[in-house]
Each structure stands twice: as structure tokens, then as C-alpha cells.
Amino acid sequence: MTNHAVESAIREWKGLLGESGVVKTEDTNIGFSTIGAKRLIPAVLRPQCKEDVSQIMVIAQRWKVAVYPISTGNNWGYGSANPVQDNCAVIDLGGINQISDFDPEMGTVTVGPGVTQAALRDFLDQQKAEYLVPVTGAGPNCSILGNALERGYGITPITDHFSAVTKIEAVLPDGSLYTTPLSELGGSEIDRLFKWGLGPYLDGLFTQSNFGIVVNITIALAPCPETITAFFFSTKDDTKLEKLIPSVRAVLRTLSGSVVAINLLNSQRMLSMMAPFPENKAIDGVLPSHEIEALADKYSVPAWSGVGAIYASKEVAVAAKRVLKRILGPVTDRLIFINRRHVRAAQTIAQYLPGSLSTRLKGMADTLSGALEIMHGTPNEVALSLAYWRSGISPQPGVPKNPARDGCGLIWFAPLVPIRGKDARRYVQMIEEICPQYGINPLITLTTVNDRCFDSTVPLLFDRNNEVATNRAKDCYRALLSAAQKEGFLPYRLHIDTMDILGSEKSTCHLAEILKSAIDPNHVLAPGRYVSKIEKTGA
Structure with missing residues (x-):
């Protein structure tokens, strides 16, 4: 790719999109990244419709100039809005933000890449539609479509967000439009209601890949249940983890459909939500065990905390509480149930308490309120504060949080762990041994993605303005990845600086690479993103 080719492509893109549709990187938030990655980005393209995207790809192929699509670019901890490789023009799809084909009876809706969690919540509220938004902790301004294509998840009833996707429409690398066979045959309505379509299932090829630019998806929404009750449990004794894990699995299997996901958080992860980081108490950036114990005692934080929600009718919710007490009671020190009414009461009481007691109760109630709103399908920034801890x-105040723009250092390590006590212990010991070696505090969350498997999210938090700290955090990720691979705890997604590991392993069948070379022989679309090119060898 030559400078002449880039300049020629940009000139044609300006003719297509206008001067305002092709902007310099420095005039946007694109280029910032919580992982400390920096990319050379020749231009940012801002299409307003799928036809624009199609023509962008035609021009890209003509000049063999690489492009990289983003939805809202708020991919915190995985690369934000940055391409995998240098010299890719970024296609900012945020302007394709239409919400269409909402079926209030069936609970399906079609969204473009720029539709955020907050926008879908507002739309459903305006429609007075009793459905939940598939929220995450990433915040209100993150893309519904982007999260689904990364195979993200949450704790609302449809936990696996891609499982809710019933239909995809995408622009292929040559600029042509991919639609599903049912829609091509005239069955667009039934296509929105049935995930698997007709013939080979191809929609999945557009997740975690570089096979096309998805310009809209249809998703099935979870209906609002009659009641939503949060439950919180904890154990002060770390040695009880092995007994707690099978009990979590038993809850999911016994209350399938009512309790869909459970989070387990270690004490340091809980403290990151409740207390400012005591920099003066840290040694090489890491809190010593006695300081952790002192903080945990001050804020009444146990060794392990758990949270989940009951989505059910009133009668089923009553029965579910009894089951939770029976299963979790023997392996926990505390199990409580909380709904919105309880939180409002605590916030009211806090107003009449003196000094620090009032502050502490209000802070706890506000945190619980944020967690409950997420369980109710209402996005907020309560979990996003984590990125600012170190x-x-x-x-x-009053400005939406943007960790990449604001200078936060965050890399997510997100491996999969079997829901077995002995495996969870092996995993926790691995994290607690490796992270402190690199100046990283081991903050651990274990989230059930089904009744067999956790996804663990470990935030590697660091000072992004410190080059040494940034490099140590990157080294920490590589060390964790290497150790986890030996232990069998592989990540469910990768950040942009580590996608090279997929091309480093020998395989007898490079099917993804073969497909990529067939539909994008010039490797113009998102080069290096999960699927790399086949390296040809001589005879």
C-alpha cells in the first residue's frame, strides 16, 4: 500500500461521504486506547447508511487500502477503537444508528452498529415496551451490535448476547451485501423470528472475524418478568471456595430459567468498587496482604462475594428464595435478597444518619441501585468506575465516562474456567501468583456463562502515563496467557495486540484463513483481526 494509493482512496471517499465524512484521527476520540496501543490511522470514515459502507469497500478494494470497522469504538480493555494493524482507515459506523422492525408482540427489534444500550433503552421506554435491554457493565454508550458480535454476555435472562441474534445483514469485502436465505426468498418476517435460517448457518462467521461489516442485526429481547429480585451471598473463609463452586452450579441447574447467571468476586475486586486505591500503602503498585485485610475489615468485605437475580413471577420467586437458602445456606455466611424498594428505603435512611455512617450507607445503597438497574435492563456507569481505580x-461530573479518552490503563484478561471447585482454585492461585509479579493487583470475577463454564474477567489496571507500568501490564497479560494455556484456561476473546496467537499454532486445517482468502484476497478488511492470511511456502 503506497501513499499514492491512500491519498487516492481518501479523495474518492471524500467524494462519496463529503468533507465531513472523512476526518483526521486527531479530531476524534479514535486512537486512544486503555491498553496503551497506538496505531497509525490515515483517516476516519463516517458512513450514514449501508450503501455508503458498500461503496467504501469498493474503493478500498480498488486501491488496496486496508480498512477497519468499529461500531461505537468503546471496546474498553480490548483495543477501544484501534485496528489490529497500522495503516488501516477506520470506518466509524456510529452514524448508522437506526432502530427498526420492532415487533412488540414477538419482542424482536433490528438495530444498527451505532445503537447503544442507552438508545435502545430509551426507544423501548418510549414505546412503553416491557422488554429488557441486553446490558453489560461497559456503560450506556456501548454498542448493542458490537457486543453481540464479540460474543459478549450479561446477567439478564438472555445471558449469551449472540444467542439472541436472529438475523444478520453485512457488507462483504467486495462491497456486496450478505443477507440470509430466508430473507432472500421473501421471508424477512419469519427470518427475524428464527435464528438458524435455511441451509448452512453462516451468520456466525461474522462474529470475532473479518469476513464482513455487519450493518444491522435483529435480536430477540427478554420480556420483563413480574418480579426481579437480586440476591447477594458471601463467605468470609477463602477455603470454602471449593465447596461454593458446585453449589453455584446446582443453583443454575435447579433454577434454570429463573436464575440465569451468577457473579463471584474476590475481596480485592469488591474493594475496587467501594474504596479509593490507597497508593501510599502499595508496594510496587500492589497492596500487601495485611493492607488488603485491613481494608476488607474496614469495609466489611468478605473473601468471596456472589450476586445474581431471580427473574420470575411472584409465586416462583418465593419458591426460588427457598431453594437458594437450601443450596447456598450451608456454604455461605450470609444470603440476602434485595429489590428496588429496599434500596430506596436505605437511601432515605442514609439522609438522616450522622457523618461517615450516612456516607457509607448512601455509597452502598447507590452501588446496589446501580447493580439492580443493570439487572432490570437499564444501563449505567456503576461498573465503569473500575477502570479509574488505579x-x-x-x-x-456530568460527563460520560470514557476510560480511553480519560487516560485510564486497563487490559482485560478473560479466560474460560470450568465450574469445578478444584479448577477454580487452580485458576485463582495462578492469577494471585502471576499478577503481583508485574505490579498488578489480582482482581478476580467469575461469571457463569452457562451451568458448566465461568468466564473470568481480570482487569489489569495500571498508570497509562507511565511507560514502565504500561509495558509491565502488557507483559503480565502475556505471562497470564502462557500460564493459562498450559492449565487449559483459554480466553473467550482477545485484545488487538494478542490476536497473533491464533496464527502461531500449527493446524492441519486453516479453514478460517481459506475462507478469508477466498472472499477478501487482498486482505483489505480488518487485516489481522482474529483471522490472518495464509503464509505460502515454497515447494
């Missing part, structure tokens, strides 16, 4: 940066 940054020394205070978000501006």
Missing part, C-alpha cells in the same frame, strides 16, 4: 484520574 489511574489517579477523577471523571468529570
